[in-house]
Amino acid sequence: xxxxxxxxxxxxxxxxxxxxxxxxxxxxxxxxxxxxxxxxxxxxxxxxxxxxxxxxxxxxxxxxxxxxxxxxxxxxxxxxxxxxxxxxxxxxxxxxxxxxxxxxxxxxxxxxxxxxxxxxxxxxxxxxxxxxxxxxxxxxxxxxxxxxxxxxxxxxxxxxxxxxxxxxxxxxxxxxxxxxxxxxxxxxxxxxxxxxxxxxxxxxxxxxxxxxxxxxxxxxxxxxxxxxxxxxxxxxxxxxxxxxxxxxxxxxxxxxxxxxxxxxxxxxxxxxxxxxxxxxxxxxxxxxxxxxxxxxxxxxxxxxxxxxxxxxxxxxxxxxxxxxxxxxxxxxxxxxxxxxxxxx
Numbered sequence: 001x002x003x004x005x006x007x008x009x010x011x012x013x014x015x016x017x018x019x020x021x022x023x024x025x026x027x028x029x030x031x032x033x034x035x036x037x038x039x040x041x042x043x044x045x046x047x048x049x050x051x052x053x054x055x056x057x058x059x060x061x062x063x064x065x066x067x068x069x070x071x072x073x074x075x076x077x078x079x080x081x082x083x084x085x086x087x088x089x090x091x092x093x094x095x096x097x098x099x100x101x102x103x104x105x106x107x108x109x110x111x112x113x114x115x116x117x118x119x120x121x122x123x124x125x126x127x128x129x130x131x132x133x134x135x136x137x138x139x140x141x142x143x144x145x146x147x148x149x150x151x152x153x154x155x156x157x158x159x160x161x162x163x164x165x166x167x168x169x170x171x172x173x174x175x176x177x178x179x180x181x182x183x184x185x186x187x188x189x190x191x192x193x194x195x196x197x198x199x200x201x202x203x204x205x206x207x208x209x210x211x212x213x214x215x216x217x218x219x220x221x222x223x224x225x226x227x228x229x230x231x232x233x234x235x236x237x238x239x240x241x242x243x244x245x246x247x248x249x250x251x252x253x254x255x256x257x258x259x260x261x262x263x264x265x266x267x268x269x270x271x272x273x274x275x276x277x278x279x280x281x282x283x284x285x286x287x288x289x290x291x292x293x294x295x296x297x298x299x300x301x302x303x304x305x306x307x308x309x310x311x312x313x314x315x316x317x318x319x320x321x322x323x324x325x326x327x328x329x330x331x332x333x334x335x336x337x338x339x340x341x342x343x344x
Contacts, residue, residue, distance in 0.1 A: 001026060002166070003071025005064060005086060007034060009047040009294070010103055011077035013139035016048075017167050019057045026059045028067040035060045048143045065089060073099045073163065075133070076115065079295035080106030083115065087122070095123045101163065103133045105187040106297035107304040114184050127180065128156050131163055134183045136260040138269040145171040151256035152176050153183045175247075175255060182230035183256050189224060189319065190261040191298030192305060193217035195276035196322045196339075197265040199332050202280020214265050216343050217318055218258055224305075224314040225257075233257070272298040279325065280332050303327050317342040 002018055003026040004011050011027075018025050029035055037045040038060060042053045061067050064086060068074055074095075078086050083104065100119060108118045119125035131154040141148055150167060154160035157178045164174035177183070193214070200213055222233045232239070232254075241248060264270045275296035278288035285299070302323040309316055321339050324330040 001071050002073045002075060003067045004028065004075045004077055005067065006075075006077035006103075007044065007047070008077070008079070009139040011075075012044045012048045012051060013137075013142040014075060014077060014103060014133070015053070015058075016051045016142060017169070017172055019054055021166060021169055022057070023166060024057050024059070026061065026067045026070045028064050029060055029062060032062060035062065048139060051143050065094065068094050068098070071098070073101055075101045075103055077103040080104050080115070080297060081109055081295065081300055083108055083118070084110055090123065092123050095119070095125050098125075099129055099131065099159070099163070100125055101131045101133055102184070105134065105191060107188050107301050109300040109304055112304045112307050114181070116180060116184075128154075130154070130180065131156075131160050132180055132183055133167075134187050134256050134260065136255055136263040138263070138267060140269045142172070147171055147173065149173045149175060149255050149259075151183060151254075153178060153180045153256075155180060177232075177254075177256070179230065179232060181228065182225055182232065185225060185228060185230070186221065186257045187260060188297070188301045188305065189221045190264045191272045191296070192302045192319050192322055193221065193261060193298075194264040194270050194272035195279070195296065195298040195302065195326070196318055198270075198273040198276020198278075199280040199322070199325065200276075200336060201273070202277040202282075203332055203336055205336070210265075212343050213318070213339070214262065217265070218261055220314070220316050220318050221257075221261065224309070224312060224316060224319075227312045227314045272296045275299065276322075285326055298322075299326055 004015055005028045007029040015025060015027055039055055042055055043049045102115045104115050111118060116127060116130045131152060134151045137148040137150050152160045152164040152174060155178055160176050164176055168174045197210060200210055225233050264272060271294050275288050275292050278291060305319055306323040318339055321335045325332050325335045
């Protein structure tokens with residue numbers, strides 16, 4: 001039995017995939033009013049309202065302890081900034097015997113650590129019991145049943161393959177690898193670069209500049225991943241066949257790395273791109289947050305990566321400039337003037 005913690009657009013999309021595949025789920029939602037609305041109207045009143053659920057497959061609750069207790073596989077799909085507060089009522093015992101699946105495309109800002117490291121620190125969750133769901137995959141396209149791909153990662157790759165089978169259907173293909181740290185850092189970084197792409201758009205840069213910006217962002221991301229010890233980041237080189245999936249092993253050109261970066265920087269569905277565009281047009285961070293009314297993970301991530309990179313020591317002029325625009329009041333125009341000088 002799957003439990004989903006979170007009721008935003010991505011959590012709602014995952015709930016759709018599982019219930020479309022006829023799986024019962026326990027679903028943590030925010031309020032009793034949301035529970036009543038979904039039960040009555042079969043739709044999430046706040047996100048992806050085009051999705052109509054078979055409510056016979058839903059067990060809705062506002063109590064995280066009940067959802068976790070009733071589930072074998074726990075999907076965490078809340079924004080990273082709210083994870084600690086959502087889970088604070090739970091104990092180490094609550095996670096015993098559970099498989100944890102992260103759909104969080106951010107970093108825990110209170111500690112500047114990945115979710116798996118946070119869960120190990122707070123709840124003794126071992127890495128072998130931790131898995132990730134990463135993109136490229138926009139919730140809106142899942143809602144429209146446009147063919148999408150999800151990448152499932154776990155050091156126990158055989159179990160990751162098993163988890164992936166619950167999600168595969170006519171509009172959702174699955175890919176599996178064992179690169180837990182790489183896929184998470186890539187997901188965090190692509191949101192920062194998508195913010196930058198949005199800022200560039202808001203500043204009225206054109207497609208020619210944006211292509212150069214994204215190419216340089218891809219290179220910068222690869223440099224960071226290499227410095228933190230990720231190995232499968234070469235383009236055009238595959239290190240044989242995966243022993244579990246029997247596909248060629250993924251490299252940096254795979255969907256979860258370069259593919260997710262591209263779609264997040266280009267897509268109109270990207271909330272980080274949208275947030276960045278507002279900043280480029282002169283919105284303050286606070287006014288952009290109010291206008292967007294959704295969490296842009298790249299905002300907090302830009303600060304966390306800036307701090308982490310003091311130890312990693314990768315060359316990151318683009319990510320550092322995005323951080324300074326968002327957190328140190330560097331003007332977008334001046335910041336992108338500096339970025340222009342760094343691009344190759």
